Structure formats: C-alpha cells, structure tokens
Amino acid sequence: MSNTIEIRWHGRGGQGAKTASLLLADVAFTQGMYVQGFPEYGPERMGAPITAYNRLSHTPLRIHSNIYTPDIVVVVDETLIGPVDVTAGLKEGGALIVNSRRAPEEVRAEFPGYTGRLYIIDAKSVSLRNIGRNMPNTPLLSTVVKVSGIMEAEAFFENMRGSFAHKFASKPEVLEGNMKAIREAWEEVVTA
Template identity: 60%
Template sequence: MLNRDMVEFRWHGRGGQGAKMACMLLADVAGLEGKFVQGFPEYGPERMGAPITAYNRISEKRSTVHSNIYYPDYVVVVDESLLDSVDVTGGLKEDGAIIINTPVSPLVMRERLPGWAGTVCTIDARRISEELLGRNFPNTPMLAAAVKVSGVLQAERFIAHIEESFKHKFADKPQVIAGNIATLKRSMEEVQIG
C-alpha cells in the first residue's frame, strides 16, 4: 500500500455496470474501518451504457475538498472497451496502478496503455461473476481487486464488513450474499499484478 495520508481512486465504467455502486460500497466499508471517506459519481448523459466516472477519497484526516480527482493513486476500469475512448491513465500517479476488467494478462494489456509505465493489474471480472453469481456483475470483482491491489483495507476485515453491509442491503434476498462473498474472495486471489 502506498504510504500516504490519503488514497484516491478513480472508477471508469458504463451506466448500468455498477461502478458507482462499487465506489459507494468502498466508501461505506472504509468508513466502518474508521477512515474518512468520500464516494461520489460524475454523471454524463443519464442512460445505460454511457461512460460514467466515480471517485473515492480515503484518508486518515477529513478532506474538505469537493472537486473531482485529477491525480488518482488507483484507476479501476470496469469496462475494457472504454480504453478506446477515455484517457484512463490521465493523471494517474507514477507509483499508482491501473486495474482493468479483461481476460488477458497485464503484459498483453500494457500494449494498450501507451505512455503508462506503472503497474498494470488485470482481472477477468466477467468470468468470475458469471461463474459465481450466474450473471455479469463486474463491479463486485473489481471492488475486491481494487482493495487487494491498493491494500487500503485489510482483506479479512473488508470481507467481514461487506458481509455485514450486504445483510442490510439484501435483507429481502439473503440468497445473493454467499455468492457475492465468494466472488470477492475469488477475485482477490485471481487479480494479476504486473
């Protein structure tokens, strides 16, 4: 984990993929760990499939800043197709990392990130989600990968808090909790850091 007072994440996704939800969940869980948090979305057009950005600030001291994040420590790309249209590594700190939802390895993915010499991480979020949740919900695997790569939260405690949070969120459909927890654990194992 980066030794900084504040860790900043930028999420890139498409409307409907749950990037905002993952961002909010990260804020919630970090809050339970006693951190000061911000989790906020930036919407473009209100429609499914449109690119959206979401942001997290996680810090030991309260941050009063309410602007977007231009120099993130970590970038999470929930939809690989955004690499063609969005400058996903823009402003990313040199000692930070980018985490991409893709079946290919970090080595292969690096070729698609000209100008980025820092850490590249990949995870096949779609396959993991389809295997364990029965559908493509890429946000849960990406959240787990973001936590694993950044080390911003301790893994076991993160899982425990998420479980607690899901018990509230899915009080009316508890059957989805076990699959989501299994997805988080598998994703933390599978994410490749290159």
C-alpha cells in the same frame, strides 16, 4: 494530502461504477476512515462513459472537486481504453486496475507509455461464475481494497458479509455467491 488515497472509476452507465464507489466508501468508513464517494453527473444513458470517484483518508476531507491525479484508476469496461484517456494524471507509483479476460501482456500493450503497476481481474467471469450475472463491481471492489491496502483480507471479507447480509436480507441465497466472488477476486487478480 499525502495520506489521502484518490481513486477514479471508469465505467459505462448501468455497470455499477457509481455503486462500486459508494460501496468502497462504505467499506473504508467501517475502518474509521474519512470518505467521499461521488459520481460525475450529466445526462446519463445506459452504456455511455461515466466516471466515479473516491477519496479515502485518515484526516477530514474538504476538497470538493473531481479527481485529476488519482492514486488508483479502475477500468470497469475495457472498451473505454482509447476513447477515454483512463490513465490521465495517474500518479507516479499509482496503480491501474483493468477488468479483462485477456492475457496480462495483451492488456499491458494497450498502454504503451505506461510503466506503472497494472492489475488485471476477470471480474465478468468471477461474477458470472458466482453470482450468475455480469456484476463486475463486486469483484472489482475486492481488487481495489486489496491493491489500495486499506484493509486486510479477512477483515474485508467479514465486513462484506455483514453488509451483504443487510443488503440481501430478503434473498439470502445470493449472499454466499457474492462472498465467493469477492474471495475469488482477491485471489485471482494478476499483476501484468
């Protein structure tokens, strides 16, 4: 199972964490990987904490349980830090990605016991600037792909252009904005 990358997303209902996990599964699938993308379902309400998951592997995936020892944790909404133990079970050598506009050391201070890799991306600003709305999942997807190393930058951008062209067939004007958002996110992610 060591060749399986396990990812856990923490967001709030309505922020697109589930969609992001499905998009990531899509991207990895195009790389010939075996994928799982699934949210944890319950009585969903806008703003309530939700969890979504990905398994990505080069061998068939059989386990159908939630993920307890992720390689990567993505915090879509930083107000969940504290109320939710987002780093629970995060593997030694794993990575934590936080959507935040705060200074890296300030975010780092939120995780006193955590010494592993921490990446900060201001996904809200990137999406507001390029898409015109707070759609953090598109820039975060870019950050996760970069941190996970499942594919190279140009291959990823090319791939996303294809899926955006399909997704936004009826409103091509938003395609370029989304493309700029994933490119900027790829560049702007910082290590804390």
